[in-house]
Amino acid sequence: MKRLLILMLLATLAFMFFGCKPKVDPVVEQPVVVAPEPEPEPEPVEVIPEVIPVEDADFVVVYFDLDKYNLVDAAKTALENNAQVLKDNPSVMVKIEGHCDERGTVEYNLSLGEKRAKAAMDYMIDLGVASSRLDMVSYGKERPIDNGHNEAAWSKNRRAAFIVISQ
Numbered sequence: 001m002k003r004l005l006i007l008m009l010l011a012t013l014a015f016m017f018f019g020c021k022p023k024v025d026p027v028v029e030q031p032v033v034v035a036p037e038p039e040p041e042p043e044p045v046e047v048i049p050e051v052i053p054v055e056d057a058d059f060v061v062v063y064f065d066l067d068k069y070n071l072v073d074a075a076k077t078a079l080e081n082n083a084q085v086l087k088d089n090p091s092v093m094v095k096i097e098g099h100c101d102e103r104g105t106v107e108y109n110l111s112l113g114e115k116r117a118k119a120a121m122d123y124m125i126d127l128g129v130a131s132s133r134l135d136m137v138s139y140g141k142e143r144p145i146d147n148g149h150n151e152a153a154w155s156k157n158r159r160a161a162f163i164v165i166s167q
Contacts, residue, residue, distance in 0.1 A: 054092045058085050059162035062120050063155065066101075069115035071123055079120060082162055083127035093166045096120050098138040099145070101154035106140060113138030120160040135165065 060078035062071070071079070086092055098113030098120075117136035125131050146153035 053167060054085060054089050054164055056161075056163055059094070061162075062116075062160040064116055064158045064160070066154075066158065067104075067112070069112060069119045071119055075120075076123065079123045080127060083124050083129050086124070086129050086133060089167070091167055092164060093133045093135070095163045095165045096124075096134060096136040097143075097161045097163060098136065098140075099143060099157055099159045099161065100141045101157040102141045102144065102149070103154070104141070106142075109140030110138050113140045116158075116160045 059082045062075045062078045064070075064075070065072070082094075086094065096117045098115070098117030100109035100113050100116075104112070114136070117138055121131075121134050121136050124134060141157070144153070144157045145159070146156040148154075
């Protein structure tokens, strides 16, 4: 009987330690999801357009008939091109040079060259170019582009030329 009592005591103790443990679910490690921190907004980058210098060659020369300063259709087309160049480049300022051929007196050609430059300048202003961006000068017959003494040379010298004076 003693034996039975000891066996029961051992069974009770064993049951208490091993059989009565509460069941615990094993901890299943779940991956921890951490939301990524938002990337900071990049600083805005100022886009500076490439500036291409305007040259005298970007302007079309305006030609005139003998002893005339009126603008024919070809002259108006040339001036419309020149006005667009200036509108596309708002910092550019030009000087309009009035020229004549070698015939006539110095005084006559200076006056005619001025009228040619003024006619070109007035038309440019009518096309929307600010007068503050335009200057003019007359060289009369003093600066020929062709030194020949025939109609082909003279027709090249009767002109209004555009010269860039600042950008």
